[in-house]
Structures are given as C-alpha cells and as structure tokens.
Amino acid sequence: MQSNAALEYDYSVAKLFTYTTILFGFLGMLIGTLIAAQLAFPELNYLLGEYGTFSRLRPLHTNIVIFGFTLSGVFATFYYSAQRVLKVSMAESKFIMFIGKFHFWLYFVGALLGVISLLLGYTQSKEYAQFEWPIDIVIVLVWVLWGVAMFALIGIRREKALYISIWYYIACFLGIAMLYLFNNMSVPTYFASGGLGNILHSVSMYSGTNDALVQWWYGHNAVAFGFTVPIVAMIYYFLPKESGQAIYSYKLSLLSFWGLMFVYLWAGSHHLLWSTVPDWMQTMGSVFSVVLILPSWGSAINMLLTMKGEWNQLTENPLIKFMVLASTFYMLSTLEGPIQAIKSVNAIAHFTDWIPGHVHDGVLGWVVFMIMAALFHMAPRMFKREIYSKKLLEAQFWLQTTAVVLYFTSMWIAGITQGMMWRAVDEYGNLMYSFIDTVTVLHPYYAIRALSGVMYLTGFLMFAYNMYKTMTSSRELTEEPQFRSPMA
Amino acid sequence: MFHWLEKNPFFFSVGVFVVIAFAGLIEILPNFAEASRPVVGLKPYSVLELAGKNIYMKDQCIACHSQLIRPFKAETDRYGQYSLSGEYAYDRPFLWGSKRTGPDLHRIGNYRTTDWHENHMWEPTSVVPGSIMPAYKHMFTNIADIETAYAEAVTVKNVFATPYGDEIKGTRAAWEAHKPAVLAEAAKIAADMKNKDVKDAVAAGNIPEVVALIAYLNRLK
Amino acid sequence: MNALMIKGLLFAAILIGATIYVVNSMNIDLSDPINMIAMIGAVAIAVLTVGVSIKYINQMKTDTAGGELADESWDGIGEYKNEVPSGWAYSWLGTAIWAMWYMISGYPVNAFSQIGQWNEEVKAYNTKFEEMHKTADAATLRQMGESIFLVQCAPCHGTTGDGLSGKAQDFTSRMTEAQVLAVIEKGSNQLGYPMGAMPPMMATGQDAKDIAKYIAGGMKGEQPASFAACASCHGADGKGMAGMSPNLTGYDETLVGNVVKNGKKGALGRMPAYHDRMTPVQVKALSAYIQTLKGE
Ligand code: HEM
Ligand code: HEM
Ligand SMILES: [Ca+2]
Numbered sequence A: 001m002q003s004n005a006a007l008e009y010d011y012s013v014a015k016l017f018t019y020t021t022i023l024f025g026f027l028g029m030l031i032g033t034l035i036a037a038q039l040a041f042p043e044l045n046y047l048l049g050e051y052g053t054f055s056r057l058r059p060l061h062t063n064i065v066i067f068g069f070t071l072s073g074v075f076a077t078f079y080y081s082a083q084r085v086l087k088v089s090m091a092e093s094k095f096i097m098f099i100g101k102f103h104f105w106l107y108f109v110g111a112l113l114g115v116i117s118l119l120l121g122y123t124q125s126k127e128y129a130q131f132e133w134p135i136d137i138v139i140v141l142v143w144v145l146w147g148v149a150m151f152a153l154i155g156i157r158r159e160k161a162l163y164i165s166i167w168y169y170i171a172c173f174l175g176i177a178m179l180y181l182f183n184n185m186s187v188p189t190y191f192a193s194g195g196l197g198n199i200l201h202s203v204s205m206y207s208g209t210n211d212a213l214v215q216w217w218y219g220h221n222a223v224a225f226g227f228t229v230p231i232v233a234m235i236y237y238f239l240p241k242e243s244g245q246a247i248y249s250y251k252l253s254l255l256s257f258w259g260l261m262f263v264y265l266w267a268g269s270h271h272l273l274w275s276t277v278p279d280w281m282q283t284m285g286s287v288f289s290v291v292l293i294l295p296s297w298g299s300a301i302n303m304l305l306t307m308k309g310e311w312n313q314l315t316e317n318p319l320i321k322f323m324v325l326a327s328t329f330y331m332l333s334t335l336e337g338p339i340q341a342i343k344s345v346n347a348i349a350h351f352t353d354w355i356p357g358h359v360h361d362g363v364l365g366w367v368v369f370m371i372m373a374a375l376f377h378m379a380p381r382m383f384k385r386e387i388y389s390k391k392l393l394e395a396q397f398w399l400q401t402t403a404v405v406l407y408f409t410s411m412w413i414a415g416i417t418q419g420m421m422w423r424a425v426d427e428y429g430n431l432m433y434s435f436i437d438t439v440t441v442l443h444p445y446y447a448i449r450a451l452s453g454v455m456y457l458t459g460f461l462m463f464a465y466n467m468y469k470t471m472t473s474s475r476e477l478t479e480e481p482q483f484r485s486p487m488a
Numbered sequence B: 001m002f003h004w005l006e007k008n009p010f011f012f013s014v015g016v017f018v019v020i021a022f023a024g025l026i027e028i029l030p031n032f033a034e035a036s037r038p039v040v041g042l043k044p045y046s047v048l049e050l051a052g053k054n055i056y057m058k059d060q061c062i063a064c065h066s067q068l069i070r071p072f073k074a075e076t077d078r079y080g081q082y083s084l085s086g087e088y089a090y091d092r093p094f095l096w097g098s099k100r101t102g103p104d105l106h107r108i109g110n111y112r113t114t115d116w117h118e119n120h121m122w123e124p125t126s127v128v129p130g131s132i133m134p135a136y137k138h139m140f141t142n143i144a145d146i147e148t149a150y151a152e153a154v155t156v157k158n159v160f161a162t163p164y165g166d167e168i169k170g171t172r173a174a175w176e177a178h179k180p181a182v183l184a185e186a187a188k189i190a191a192d193m194k195n196k197d198v199k200d201a202v203a204a205g206n207i208p209e210v211v212a213l214i215a216y217l218n219r220l221k
Numbered sequence C: 001m002n003a004l005m006i007k008g009l010l011f012a013a014i015l016i017g018a019t020i021y022v023v024n025s026m027n028i029d030l031s032d033p034i035n036m037i038a039m040i041g042a043v044a045i046a047v048l049t050v051g052v053s054i055k056y057i058n059q060m061k062t063d064t065a066g067g068e069l070a071d072e073s074w075d076g077i078g079e080y081k082n083e084v085p086s087g088w089a090y091s092w093l094g095t096a097i098w099a100m101w102y103m104i105s106g107y108p109v110n111a112f113s114q115i116g117q118w119n120e121e122v123k124a125y126n127t128k129f130e131e132m133h134k135t136a137d138a139a140t141l142r143q144m145g146e147s148i149f150l151v152q153c154a155p156c157h158g159t160t161g162d163g164l165s166g167k168a169q170d171f172t173s174r175m176t177e178a179q180v181l182a183v184i185e186k187g188s189n190q191l192g193y194p195m196g197a198m199p200p201m202m203a204t205g206q207d208a209k210d211i212a213k214y215i216a217g218g219m220k221g222e223q224p225a226s227f228a229a230c231a232s233c234h235g236a237d238g239k240g241m242a243g244m245s246p247n248l249t250g251y252d253e254t255l256v257g258n259v260v261k262n263g264k265k266g267a268l269g270r271m272p273a274y275h276d277r278m279t280p281v282q283v284k285a286l287s288a289y290i291q292t293l294k295g296e
C-alpha cells in the first residue's frame, strides 16, 4: 500500500460520458414512457407521422437505453474508477488521453447516426443488434478504442493486482466484443449485387434457426455483459467506496466471478424454448439458467454483507439506499429470469408482458439505480462541489422505487393473465378467448405501466437537475471527500 | 493460483475469454449444418415478397408480432400447424420475434386475405374493434424499394446459393428485365384492393409499400 | 420475525393474491399443469427474493462487520478474507449436482421431444372431448359455434356477424342484390358442390335485377318468372336441391362447410379456405350458430 497523494486523476473523459449518460438516459426513458402510453392509448401513435408509431419507436427505446445510456454509464464509471483502482492518472499518458477523447467523440457521433438511422427505418431487425452495417462498424471501432484505453491503463498501472471491478470491466469488453462481431455478420446487398439498390441494406450471414441461435447467444449475453457484468463492476467499486466498508469476502467475489463467466453463455437458449432449435439445446439453456442463480446472487449477497452492521448508513445516505436496493432488484431479476427459463413456466411467460416486466426489474431497479448512484458519487469528486440537494435525492428515491414496483407488478399480472388466457379452453375444448380479448383485458395494466413510466421519468429529471446544479452551482469543496459523498 | 492470475492481465483475459467462448462452441456449432436445410417444396421469396419483408422490418412489425408457432394445442388451434425449422431456411434474418402484443403471423396467409389486410393496415379498429395496433396509412403512399429487394435476391443467390432462377442476376439489365414480372405480381394484389391511390400507383408502374407487405403476408403459410 | 420481513412478505402475498384474483376472474383453470407450475414459479420468485434479501438486510441492523483483511487496498477499498456464506455455497453445489443429474440421468438431454409431447396433448384432448362432441345437442352446438366464431371468424365477420359494414358476409341476412348480381354475371366455381360450376350470364338485364331483388329479399313474395333459369339447379324453393348446389335462403351446414373448407371470393372480397383446419363438429356448430344470427 503506497500512498500517492500527488496523483491528480484526470476526469475529462469521464465527465464527457457523464453528460451523455444523462442525455441518453432522458431520451431513452422519454421514448419508453411514450411507447408505454401508446399501448394504453393508441392515438398517441400518430404524433410524429410514420416516425412515431410504437413499432418505429420501440427499437429506438431499447437501443438508446442500451447503447446510449447504459454504455455511456459504463464508460463514465470506467474512466473514473479504473484510474483510481489502478492508481494511474490518464494525464500521465498523452496517448491514453487521446484515445479516451477519440473514443468519446467517435462514440457520440456513432450514437447520433444510429438514432437517426433507426428512425428512418434502417434496421437489421435482430433485437439489440438492429443497427445496419455501417453503424456496426463504428461500434466495433468504438469498442476497440475502449479496449486500447483499458489495456493501456492496465499496462501502466501501479497497483499490481487487479481489483474486482477491473475483472468485470475486462469481461464486459471481451464478452461483447466476441458476441457483437458474430451476431452482426452480414453481407451488404449493394456490393454483392454489382451496385443495385440501397447501399445501407444487408442480409444476415445466417438463416432461420441458425440465425436465431446466434442472435440469442448474443442477446442473452448482451444482457449478461451489458446489463450485468459492468454494473457489477460498478457496485464493487462504488458501494465500498461510498460506505467506507471493506468487501465482505474475497472468496465470494472470486467464486461468483468465475462462476458467472462459466455459466452465463450456456443459458442463451432459454430465449428459444419451444422453438425449432433442438430439444437438447433447449434443455441445457433451461438447466444452466437455474444454475446461474447462485453466481448471480453471490455478488448481490457479497454487497449486502459488505453493509453488515451499517444500518445507519442505509437510513441516512440515499446513495447507499440506491445501491442496496439495486442489489435486491438484481436478486429479483436473477431469480425471476431462471424461473421463467423453466420450460413449463416459459410456456406461459414467453411472448407476454411478464418478460418486459422481468426486463425492467433488472434495468430500472438495478442498472439505472446503480448508474445514477455511481454518477452521484463521482460528481463531488469530478466537479469539486457537494451534491446539490439531499432532499431532492430522497424524493427521487421514493418516487422511482414506487415506479419500479408499479411497473413490475402491473406487467407481472398482465403477463400471467395473458399467457393463461391464450391457453384457456372452454368446456367444449375450443379456445375460450379471441386474441383481441386478451389485448383489451390488459388496458388497465398498460395504463398503470404508463403512469409508472411518467413517475420514473420524473425521477430521472430530478436526478438530471440535481446533477446539473451539482456541476454548476452548489457549494465548492476544498478537499476530496474520502468516503461518504457530501450533500446539502 | 487465482491471485496470480489477477496480477497478470494477459492471462487473466485469456482465461476469461476461454471460459466464456466454451459454451458457444459446444451449444451452437453442432447444429449449424443441419438446421438451415429447407423443407421439401420450400420456394425462395419472390422479389416482391422480399420487398414486403423489408417493409415488415422497416416498420418493425416484429415489435409486436411473432412468427413462431409453438407445439401446444392451444397454439396450433389458434394459428395452425406448429413451425418447423426447415420452413425458415430462406429467412435472413429470422423474424421469430420475442413479444406477442399482437398475434402470431407465421401462417397468417392461411386465414387472412388481401382485402382484409387492406382494411386492417389502413385502420385496424375498422375490422377489430379495440385493436391497439397502429394504423399504417403511410404505407399506402410510400413507394416500396423493389430494387433493393432485387439486390437482396441476387445477394442470397450468389453468396448463399439460394435457388433462384436465371432471371436473378447482378446486372442492371437483368433487373430492368425482371421489373415487369414484379409489377405483374403487384398488379394481382392491387386488383383485390379498393384504395384508388394504390391502384393508380401500380398502374403507373410504382408499387406502394402496402402491396409488397401484403404479398409477404399472404406468402406466410 | 421483524417488521421489515413481515412487510416484505405481505407485499409478496398481495402480489400473488392479486395475480390469482385476476386470473380467476378470467375463468382460468389453475389445475392445468402448465398454469399451476407457472403460478408456483411466481410464488417462488416473490417469496424467495423478498425473504432472502430481507434476511441479509436485517444483518445490517443486527450484525457487525469484521474478519481478517487482505493485504491489498484499492483506492482505499479493503477486502475481508471471510468464508462464503454456507447457505449460498450449499445451494450452489445443490443446483450444480441437480443439473448434472437432470441432464445425465433424470431427464437425459436427448430424451425429450416437444413434438412427441404435442402428440400426447392432442390425444388426451381427443379422448376428453370426443364423446361430448359426438352427442352434442342443438343448444350445445350453438354455444360451441359461438365461441369458435368469436375466435376464428369475428375478425372478418364482426363479433355480431354483421360483416362489418360490407367487409365480409353479413349473416343477419342472406345475400345483397349486388352480391347476387355479381354471381349471375360472373358465374362461380369455387365451393365444391356436386353440381360443380355455376355458369355466368344465366340471366341478364332486368331479369337479373328482378332475380337478385327476389333472392336478397329472402325469396318472399312472388317469384319472378325468370327465376326458372336458376330453379333448375337451386330448386324452385332455392334451397339447393338437398346439397347439390348452394342454398340461397339460409346458411345450412353444407354451405358453411363448403365455404369454410374451400374459401370464397365474391363481390365483397376473399374469404380464406380453412381446408381441414375445422373438424366436422366444429363446422356443424358454426352453422348452427350462424343460423341464430339472422335478424327478422
Ligand atoms: C440469472 C440471470 C437471468 C436469467 C437466467 C434470465 C432469464 C431470462 C429469460 C428466461 C428471459 C425470457 C425469454 C423469453 O421467454 O422471451 C429473459 C428475458 C430478458 N432478460 Fe433475463 N434473465 C436473467 C437476468 C437478467 C438481468 C439481470 C437482466 C437485466 C438487467 C435481464 C434482462 C433481460 C432482457 C432484456 C430480456 C428480454 C429479452 C428479449 O428481448 O426477449 N435478465 N431473461
Ligand atoms: C421510464 C422508464 C421506462 C419505460 C416506461 C419503459 C417502457 C418500455 C416499454 C413500453 C417497452 C416495450 C414493451 C413491450 O413491447 O411490451 C420497453 C422495452 C424495453 N425496455 Fe424499457 N422502459 C423504460 C426504461 C428502460 C430502461 C432504463 C432500460 C435499460 C436500461 C430499458 C430497457 C428495455 C428493454 C431491453 C426492452 C425490450 C424488452 C423486450 O424486448 O422484452 N427500458 N420499455
Ligand atoms: Ca447490427
């Protein structure tokens, strides 16, 4: 342990990504709220002509929150925390600074082009891989730049052993690199046809069932390496740092990490249960999903135990509240997922609103909570001012917690009801409900979900405002806070 | 052992990569050759149908509709015969979807018809009161990009050996020569439709998006 | 149990209770194995997540942190060398062993066929309903017909069977004048009656109009003389000569059966063919139901 008080960390790249996290978070959730409202009130489909229908906007929502909001958050927290746990400053290397800034700007331009292209209807139609091939290439370059920055920082580190967060950031980098490449392989039709048609159009390298396999090998693990692994990286840094507590158990961290790495990819075929992929593959996806509960819960439990004896922090510090609740929502979605992966349960759950319910337990309760807490922790250190308002933070916490609960309870009930209505037969053995019956019955739940969206979005605006004030006008700090973030 | 790894980023990364890549090799590769074989009698999509598929993608019907009938009696009663792997052999990308806000469409061509789709795409509630599906009126005026669909047919023929005939060739002349056949196919569909703009457009040699989309939907059987 | 745990479990109970309430209000049979397993899964999710996470959160209140610290510290973050919680370790071991057992000997991965299961499901269905369907009386058929109609036919013919203002056949009456005129003009050969095709232009001009008016009016009042051209095939009463050609006065079983099986393209549009997707009992039920729709 060397104390190197002279080290000045350079947060310029982390700050840039912080801004885009807020920007894309707002945009993505605004669209999320709009599409939620469209399912309850279909007239809202016609606000923007052909560009405003639910179907055009839904991929926009998913891509903005994943590639805009979540990835920005991952990059921001990486550029912030990696310097600190590796004990090197980006300012020490002109090369790394250049790569970092280039990484940001290429990312930002790519993200804007991506949004526009989806609005215009250029899409490969594979979930979470919708971007057409030119944008895919930009994403690959962005990813390479991140890798260069990451391994360059690791290369010049002063702290010999890698901290747990770095393990997870590395895994995020490698996992997505591999999956993204394979799943987005496609042939641009313009070049393969001697210059006919639209230059942006392409066809997938794989067809039918094979395409489905590759897609959900990717899709499941985009969740794993996009919504899970880097968020675990964050909580392993920000929770102990904000609370001043030591990690409960190294062994638990270790077993959870390698367990997660090993098991996660086997589970991908749980997205293809009862489809035309071979039965044995489905069974394996189902079984490994259940095994996956424990390595997932391991990290969550490790975090909860890190806070052992610290109840007062939980009641007094809203950032700790966010992170502890994030852990429990992580537990919820990583138990819910495996149970939905049991074949008999999936027969009901698949294709219904129970799946978006599961998704948003994870993303709203875990991903967004964790990213917001991390940015709140970073702000006083990056901008050298205290957090603008604790009251606002508390209010935001309760508003958004209520919103998540409303979201998942409504979708849970809606999904189970719909799934069972599709199967229901009358006393003569004929289908009991026409399809439209199973749609109209969901109206109240869709309305509740839309309300929860408005609440959650409002909470996010409170976050954005609090951050903005923290950056610009709250009380300046003379000294970097050691643990707990100061707030007014 | 692990602590050693944690001090050697290179081997650490290799270790992580091997552990995560492992499952893909065992679970995905073995199936590759087998699953892409077409069922007997499966025909590749016509150029018009491909154009319709591209509109299905452009407007992301997949956001609400699946194309995968699971082997449950309730599902085969509602939608017809369960789906078979070989039926998707020419689907690039696959369009199974993951959410049924609306019904499955894998065999929609068996139980809905051109005129019904015309009414439904124009205003879903006019045929299904209470429907929450958006109206796609813009498809009645937007013109479909048939040339790109033709380029797609050429691509899958050349690169993936999809069995198209000689009329599909990667030259502008071949495309010009094939155009009338596509128009004729469109004209048959337009004949079953009532919308005047659509009929006029087809008569003038342009194919509105909705015509291509209906060709595609009718093909789903 | 402390207050937090009680509140948490109460929440779980309310969630489950509400789900069961809603599902029940839709008349869903929870004893169906798939429904039951899904419901048990839902209960497990709610109870386990709430229970276990609150157990650990409670430790924040009661326990104290401690243990041997590792040498390293990253940016001031330390790490204890505590053992893993035994419940967690055993659960993991348990699921891993279970997984091995499941894939190797319990339900070997290559031993299940979803298509086989579908076959069994269909067979079980047939044994359950065959008897009932064989002996269905008129009232049962009408009820059956109604529910089939609402699922399969209502998207085109409307939930009341009125044809959605001319988009498809209106079952509250027989045919409109325009429909009849179109058949007279173009003929028809698609329904598969023993008589085969109906030739075009069996009547023209005013004759055709009179006939159309007569048929559309339900074949009441005085029969136009020109109807003789039709009577040779459809019978003087227009009832189709016992299934040789379509009944022009009502939706009998033969007509419904033929249209459902073969589809129909007419003046209104095209009706899809169901080929063999409807059983004979279902067709019978449909025609029984459709006959109840005619308004007087
Ligand atoms: C142990 C961990 C998990 C398992 C085994 C799991 C399992 C599943 C299953 C079975 C589905 C439904 C597939 C279907 O029937 O359509 C699903 C969907 C999904 N889950 Fe999870 N889940 C896990 C954790 C998570 C977490 C933590 C998140 C996010 C933070 C998440 C995000 C998603 C998403 C986005 C989908 C939707 C995929 C689609 O578009 O269809 N999952 N998951
Ligand atoms: C204001 C908050 C939000 C609202 C109201 C909202 C609403 C929605 C809606 C209505 C859908 C479509 C569901 C359907 O098709 O039935 C959806 C899908 C999705 N959302 Fe959100 N969303 C919000 C925030 C987020 C955030 C922050 C993330 C990720 C970080 C996210 C990730 C997703 C994903 C991955 C899907 C696709 C799920 C699937 O395909 O199964 N959402 N969201
Ligand atoms: Ca792509």
Ligand SMILES: [Ca+2]
Pocket: A127, B098, B099
């Ligand atoms: Ca989905």
Ligand SMILES: [Cu+2]
Pocket: A219, A220, A221, A223, A267, A268, A270, A271
């Ligand atoms: Cu998954």
